[in-house]
Amino acid sequence: MAELSTRPTKDVLTDVLLDITAQHGLEAVSVRQVAAAAGVSIGTVQHHFPTKDAMLGAAFTEVVRRIRERVANVVLGPDVQRNLTTVLRELLPLDERRATEVRIQVAFAARAATAPALAAVQADILAEVTESIARVIALAGHGTDGPETSRRKAHIALAAVDGLALHAVSSGSWLDPATLTDALDHLIGMLLVP
Amino acid sequence: MAELSTRPTKDVLTDVLLDITAQHGLEAVSVRQVAAAAGVSIGTVQHHFPTKDAMLGAAFTEVVRRIRERVANVVLGPDVQRNLTTVLRELLPLDERRATEVRIQVAFAARAATAPALAAVQADILAEVTESIARVIALAGHGTDGPETSRRKAHIALAAVDGLALHAVSSGSWLDPATLTDALDHLIGMLLVP
DNA sequence: TATGCCCCCATACGACTGTATGGTTCCCGG
């Protein structure tokens, strides 16, 4: 008989936590809310995560995993310039799926500003993504950029994309997808001149 | 006798609220905390702000006022390119004072992502600051940019600066002031071609 | 069959939350 594969409760819990975060913010996350939304008891949540901070830490780790996955899963084609567009577009809230991810990232980034434990994780993922983008830029540029120039450009590129994403989700729909892609195109144009 | 000019309690309360936000995040703000830090009773806070949401709204208005003031107070000199640097440097966490402001802004921006009332205010201030930067860019550019090009560049510039600021405060001290100013210099260099 | 671990549940405790209520003091216009 076809086995109905039930996902591990622990994974369900972090998914539910991230859902609540995307919809109502990290301040709306409580043990009871997570338990209720996951359809389990409070005790079950406590069994998998001994404390709330541990639960948030695990959720942030999952967020980092998703970012890593999204950046890594971009298939690099022969058109090196288009690769840069593809990678950076993945980080913008161009549809509801990506908007949800951005809302989650923003929530954790804001909390990291006053929570050293989360800040360390944030620093790691930022460094890693910056390095990935730097590699794409090094290929997309005409090979004239040194590695330090590529990294500088990657810093700017990631900051600009994250800034656009932050502006978009924090201002309602002031920045529509069309404006975002337009801005991204011009950003890339600026990045690819030596 | 020299009058010890006591500031209005209402202003003290929003200042205290912003202090708490900068140090421990918006999630640490409670009516009791604000009252205690301001040295007044709970009832006094309620007298000036009938509800907590009203208090947060007033605080966000004060944040917006500060941003507006900081951008407007930049003295524009004859060196048009340097003006752009001056304005954008004011938005980066280059010292503790500006880092505090950035932490506050980030906290409210994140909350605005799931609070429509705050999102509207955020959209307003973003539009206004973008317009200000666009004017500076229009002057700093060699006059060859049309107004729509200036606004596009302003979008990118503000996003990049806010993104850098977000990365800096959310990752501990991964981005030091030297790296930030270096990135800003190169960003401006990129902005001022064509 | 018995032991022990894993997963899940129900409940309780103390602390903290936002808000409501009523009182006191002070000053200012009638």
Next chain:
DNA sequence: CCGGGAACCATACAGTCGTATGGGGGCATA
């Protein structure tokens, strides 16, 4: 002089918070 509002305080209420405690099935291994 006196009514009234503004500013401030103390306390209380109902609800939610995170966490601790103890128990109950299921399943593998001894």
